Amino acid sequence: MLIRTETPIPSSEITDERLYWNRREWLRQAGLLAGAALTGLLTPGCRAEGQQVRHKANPGPYDTDEPWTSYEDITTYNNFYEFGTGKRDPARNAHRLRTRPWTIRVEGLCHRPATYELEDFVKPYTLEERVYRLRCVEGWSMVIPWLGFPLAEVIRRAEPMASAKFVEFTTLYDPEQMPGQKAPILDWPYVEGLRLDEALHPLTILAVGLYGKMLPNQNGAPIRLVVPWKYGFKSIKSIVRIRFVEKQPITTWMKAAPHEYGFYSNVNPNVDHPRWSQKTERRIGEFRKRKTLMFNGYADQVAHLYEGMDLRKYF
């Protein structure tokens, strides 16, 4: 009888303890679990739609062959003010975000507005791995293997009207899940935008994972934008709304500091940020700084989008 009083330890408690004692180990484990969940989430779609996750045996036309930044660094060094303004705050606080269920509203000037459950939203598309450079406006950079699909496909599905000139994105607003939103430092929720041709560019993707795993919350789970030739903050995280509009959206950072952050925010070594030069950057994990490349090294693909524009004025 006495022996029976020993109740089995619930698995949740084991996880908690691991989390408590060794966060790095936990992150790795969580990554593996998330990877499994991602496979689970997407497998039905894969089978039904012939979807598959491509790995880097043969690099695609958009991939950089530079060495990837470590998973550890990508997931612990984040700007995601919804979870705090420190670089390590998001990794600490983002566990509060519930990414399931998650709905995404596609609306505005389009013929097929709709509200999707995340799974339904992602299902029609083939996930690809895209190894992109990411350049933060603060002067650091990473190389990240994203897992995602072109935004253009979402746009085509929505059938934008001829009057639609821009796409506006909005992050979740829920201060309970995103404690950083309790501080009045930015005008929440976070809003970003692209010109329609930028949004349709094949480099522009919606990402749901990185390193072959499900996207960690601090990196913008469950779904985020990635626009590799623009400064990192343009790549809005944890998207709940995609809206087609006629006028250029007023984005969160433009509202906060219009002289520092423009709508385009293309990576441009020739246009300084008011408080620092953009000529160089520190690749995370490297000691010496490197020269910043025009359009973050994607000039061949995107320079034509800005032909005839004064990039000092439209910074």
Next chain:
Amino acid sequence: MRRLTPWLNGLVWLGVAAPLLYLTWGLWMDRLGANPIQEITHQTGRWTLRFLLATLAITPLRRLTGWNGWIRWRRRLGLAAFFYASIHLLLYLWLDQFFDWGEIGRDILERRFITVGLLAYGLMVPLAVTSTAGWIRRLGGRTWRRLHRLVYAIAVLGVLHYWWAVKFDWRPPLAYGLILLVLFLLRLRRPASSRPVVTLPPQPLSKIRSEA
């Protein structure tokens, strides 16, 4: 208070050395995050301000506690501020700009937070140099004290440097600014009821040593 002094003395030494020890340990153990250079730059900047504020807290502490013994740590706190500011500046010159003087010059001219930060450091140099007993003797107490009033300007410039450097979260620089304001206000108020405070001349190094 007298019996507490050795303990407080040890505590001050520890406080002055702790950030350096922590940063060294963190660098060694890879605990400073993905961008350790930036982390050390930011932390040494904040510690400079903290030690500056601690230096400025000595006089109000003497007034509030009626104990003049605090003064024996002021030099050490001031030099700690200078030490952390030196690392802060060196990291900027070396690992941020790689001694590209043209770029540094442009920074100084075009970016007010760099201008102000460098100015603050420039003003700290004479204070650090004249912190020795020999220099106090050479200058005389009155001149020395007048020179070292520069610390007020340095602290204001330091907070301004931080304020203008942050991207958008103005709350931390605001906190430092408010503490500085309080320290200034405490100086303005000279209650007639309390006994007059004897302003001691700065202590020669030998005397501090013998007490420690």
